[in-house]
Amino acid sequence: MKNTRINLLARPIGNPAPECWEIEEVDIPEIEENQVLIQTQYLSIDPAMRGWMNEGKSYIRPVRIGEVMRALGAGIVVESKHPDFKAGDSVTATTGVQEYAVLNGKDVIKVDPAFVPLPVYLGTLGMSGLTAYFGLLETGQPKAGETVVVSGAAGAVGSVVGQIAKIKGCRVVGIAGGEEKCKYAVEELGFDACVDYKTGDLRKNLKEACPDGVDVYFDNVGGEILDTVLTLINLKARIVICGAISQYNAIQKPVGPSNYLSLLVNRARMEGIVVFDNAPNYGKAIKEMAGWVAQGKLNGKVDIAEGGIRAFPETLMKLFKGENTGKLVLKV
Numbered sequence: 166m167k168n169t170r171i172n173l174l175a176r177p178i179g180n181p182a183p184e185c186w187e188i189e190e191v192d193i194p195e196i197e198e199n200q201v202l203i204q205t206q207y208l209s210i211d212p213a214m215r216g217w218m219n220e221g222k223s224y225i226r227p228v229r230i231g232e233v234m235r236a237l238g239a240g241i242v243v244e245s246k247h248p249d250f251k252a253g254d255s256v257t258a259t260t261g262v263q264e265y266a267v268l269n270g271k272d273v274i275k276v277d278p279a280f281v282p283l284p285v286y287l288g289t290l291g292m293s294g295l296t297a298y299f300g301l302l303e304t305g306q307p308k309a310g311e312t313v314v315v316s317g318a319a320g321a322v323g324s325v326v327g328q329i330a331k332i333k334g335c336r337v338v339g340i341a342g343g344e345e346k347c348k349y350a351v352e353e354l355g356f357d358a359c360v361d362y363k364t365g366d367l368r369k370n371l372k373e374a375c376p377d378g379v380d381v382y383f384d385n386v387g388g389e390i391l392d393t394v395l396t397l398i399n400l401k402a403r404i405v406i407c408g409a410i411s412q413y414n415a416i417q418k419p420v421g422p423s424n425y426l427s428l429l430v431n432r433a434r435m436e437g438i439v440v441f442d443n444a445p446n447y448g449k450a451i452k453e454m455a456g457w458v459a460q461g462k463l464n465g466k467v468d469i470a471e472g473g474i475r476a477f478p479e480t481l482m483k484l485f486k487g488e489n490t491g492k493l494v495l496k497v
């Protein structure tokens with residue numbers, strides 16, 4: 166059996182070009198004591214991958230040149246020498262962008278595909294859902310009746326943020342690119358309103374959608390959208406800095422939020438979050454979210470890209486072109 170994998174060949178400048186990647190076919194090694202062999206079925210495609218390709222200090226070490234690209238994956242155990250796993254188990258793990266992964270069982274999580282389809286464990290009941298859960302509830306601290314605004318509203322994290330904020334009794338306003346995505350946020354996810362940032366006057370439209378101002382802003386995109394929302398925040402507002410996808414491929418140093426003094430005027434707080442900090446509490450969060458899924462209060466589209474492992478480079482670009490609705494995964 167052969168394993169096809171994708172290695173990082175060069176660090177990108179701007180958009181990750183095809184030359185950044187190397188496709189390699191290698192033998193699958195014999196597994197050792199406590200290891201499992203996983204056949205990857207779905208790969209989580211994440212904006213964070215773009216950051217992992219950069220050199221320099223971050224919350225996690227960069228992927229090394231020549232190394233298999235880091236990725237979360239969901240798949241099936243093919244062979245196990247770990248007491249907790251047997252062939253046929255469905256699992257998630259940091260598999261990397263490859264068809265087969267050999268991992269220590271302690272780094273693998275067993276999941277139940279009878280409860281929700283396997284790729285959902287990469288989205289709503291995976292890292293995206295956990296990011297939304299902890300970012301919104303612990304850092305955003307929304308209270309019933311408050312207005313929560315979330316950008317990237319039709320995406321993996323944003324769609325969960327909005328639904329949890331609804332569960333908590335908030336008015337929820339999304340920001341997304343295009344009429345279709347806004348319609349999805351309102352009609353399928355239950356948001357109160359959603360503003361299309363690609364047409365019209367964002368500030369005017371957002372102000373209309375938030376007649377009582379903004380108490381919590383969950384920011385997935387950064388840039389001008391963050392700067393605009395800063396002009397609409399209330400006293401003691403909380404701004405959750407989850408990501409800034411509008412900046413990830415910037416070649417020049419991005420301009421900072423010029424309206425930041427709104428934080429001073431409103432005695433507001435802006436705080437960054439990294440989902441991995443909450444690892445000790447993942448179990449509790451997943452249990453609560455699974456409850457909401459079972460009650461039909463939380464759902465989320467999985468946007469499945471086809472083409473197998475070799476389609477990884479172009480699938481990653483879909484995120485930056487806004488071509489996904491819901492959690493983007495690549496079917497391997």
Ligand code: NAP
Nearest residue numbers: 212317320321322341342385408409410411438439440487
């Ligand atoms: P996603 O929202 O499913 O997909 C990315 C979306 O970003 C695209 O569909 C697109 O939607 C939007 N986008 C792309 N370029 C944009 C631009 N220039 N301006 C505004 N919007 C743009 O991705 P996700 O996995 O849920 O991640 C969302 C954010 O959370 C990312 O910033 C990611 O880095 C961050 N994140 C952070 C953590 C953490 O621990 N801090 C963990 C996971 C994810 P539109 O069509 O609406 O533009």
